[in-house]
Amino acid sequence: MSLHLNGSPLSRRSLASAACSLSAALVIACGAAPEAPPETHEGVSSAALTELVVNGTFSGTTTAPWWSGPNTSSRVDAGRWRVDVAGGTVNPWDAPIGQDGIVLANGQAYTLSFTASATAPVTVRATVQLGSAPYTAPLDQQISLDGTPRRFTFPFTSSLSTGAGQVTFQVGGRGAFTLHLDDISLTTGSSTGSGPLGMTSGFYVDPNSNPATWVRNNSWDSRAARIQSAIASRPGARWFGNWSGDIASAVSGFVAAADAADKLPVLVAYNIPGRDCGSHSGGGAGSPEAYRTWISNFVTGLGTRPAIVIIEPDAVAQLDCLPNDTERQTRLGLLRYATEQLRARAPNTWAYLDGGNATWIAADTMAQRLESAGARNIRGFALNVSNFHTTAASASYASAVNTALNNRYGYTLPFVVDTSRNGNGSNGEWCNPGGRRLGTPSQVGGGAELLLWVKVPGDSDGQCGIAPNTPAGTFSPDLAIRLIDGT
Known part of the structure; x- marks a missing residue:
């Protein structure tokens, strides 16, 4: 191994052009062909993505079809999904929220992304899973939240085929707090537009290498x-x-x-x-x-x-x-x-x-x-x-x-x-x-x-x-x- 001695808030630049960027080679590697012939530009390929969740931006007055389970209540508040979580629960799944009817295909690549914050420092669980027992979860992530809204992006490959998948946020066992969610997206493929590649215009050349x-x-x-x-x-x-x-x-x-x-x-x-x-x-x-x-x-x-x-x-x-x-x-x-x-x-x-x-x-x-x-x-x-x-x-x-x-x-x-x-x-x-x-x-x-x-x-x-x-x-x-x- 060779030793090498050379030793801000989220930018929203280039989002319009990056929102539909996708590495065609990555999609193929994950078991799905691009939906359209990719156009290569500066090392990043782009192709159309399919959005699987409904009302992920909460731009209206209702949270539907998102549901709030036991020990939660929710509403649209200033263009975000506000979820008030009750205390007194033991397990994360004692206070779930989510959306049903998610179609998943075995071997297909997906990306779940969302912006989240909380009124208290908490760790909550985000899943994409089967909506009934045994609740198989191709994606199961613990995320740490505080009062600063942060963007989270989780690519994964589905291990099951179902029309009864669901996206959940399991927020119990952490006491009483308020959760804010916005810009929730579940797309087919691994979108460079929702990750660091889509936030930038290419790789950095180190001037001090x-x-x-x-x-x-x-x-x-x-x-x-x-x-x-x-x-x-x-x-x-x-x-x-x-x-x-x-x-x-x-x-x-x-x-x-x-x-x-x-x-x-x-x-x-x-x-x-x-x-x-x-x-x-x-x-x-x-x-x-x-x-x-x-x-x-x-x-x-x-x-x-x-x-x-x-x-x-x-x-x-x-x-x-x-x-x-x-x-x-x-x-x-x-x-x-x-x-x-x-x-x-x-x-x-x-x-x-x-x-x-x-x-x-x-x-x-x-x-x-x-x-x-x-x-x-x-x-x-x-x-x-x-x-x-x-x-x-x-x-x-x-x-x-x-x-x-x-x-x-x-x-x-x-x-x-x-x-x-x-x-x-x-x-x-x-x-x-x-x-x-x-x-x-x-x-x-x-x-x-x-x-x-x-x-x-x-x-x-x-x-x-x-x-x-x-x-x-x-x-x-x-x-x-x-x-x-x-x-």
Whole structure:
């Protein structure tokens, strides 16, 4: 694993054009063909979506056909659904609200989104489920609310076919409070218009990446123009770890700069204790408690701004290097905590838990580890980070992981692939191998939900391979040129 040392309220810009955006490749991967031929624009495809709920905007005077169950009463209040929840209940389902008659198809991708707030800090349950016993729920999410209206977006794939589905919000067991809901939408497909992709006009190019900094400082070098054109001008991730200083400030500054440019930033959280098994990129937080504080502050820095986050490259795959089961369970617990923080406090972030690469961990084992690490709390999983396997090989492995997830736990997840250096595939080596090439630049679709340059091309993997004297995370113009040329 290679160390990388470069270290506002929801915008409504571009909503008119983004509202019907959809990655055609994602829809196909989830088992449904696009409803119309997609028109590709800046890496985002668009197609018509089907809205399944009625009266999700509460623009009239009635809440119908939404119903209020026991221990709730509701009305339209200032263009929102106001639900007064009684106290004295024990379980979330003791005070339900919802809408019936939702048609679901097995294998179809859907996106539930809504804006919500509450008069007291509470955690409530949002589901899309069968409307009668056994109440099978393809989507079942816990959300944390307070007085600030926040937008929540949950993509999922249905595991059942029924005309008797329902959308519910189960709000019991939390005492008396008032819930406000608005802009409730359940659409077929995974709409980029309702997620961070639809909130921005493309991926963010980091002006302070290692390649960009090297180009600025070495404009006289004959290699600078080629590195600028092929690498420094391309969107890529910024890695954050124990070198980043005040992590909340560092993250906030990065996502704020991207937000100001109307672009989508990609961040990597890389600070798990015992990182990289003490190898080239060893380090990380000094204790579990320190990591919880660090990742909580990382999420604070994100806020409600749009972002993509890759969680702890190699941490799941490298469980085997930890000396005992206690330490393995501790790491899984820390990763679960990270996913829970992102789910609860970063509503416009799509987060992906790292799942190794196509030849590292058996798919069934990886599925078990992803489940234990809390992958169902977030958007999905990431593959091939800092590695070289082809996108096709990664997609095949992702399919096997999702098959295992579905067989064991009843769900599947979207995935992303690091394509920064996979243009020539893998030769079996991982640490600065020769003969590798830049892969497809960051885009929506193309064999995965997203193709991303997660590893910074030209940054060394460590003192190894064709860069035996270049420490991990240090930019090498020679490595960069060899990736450009495939030599």
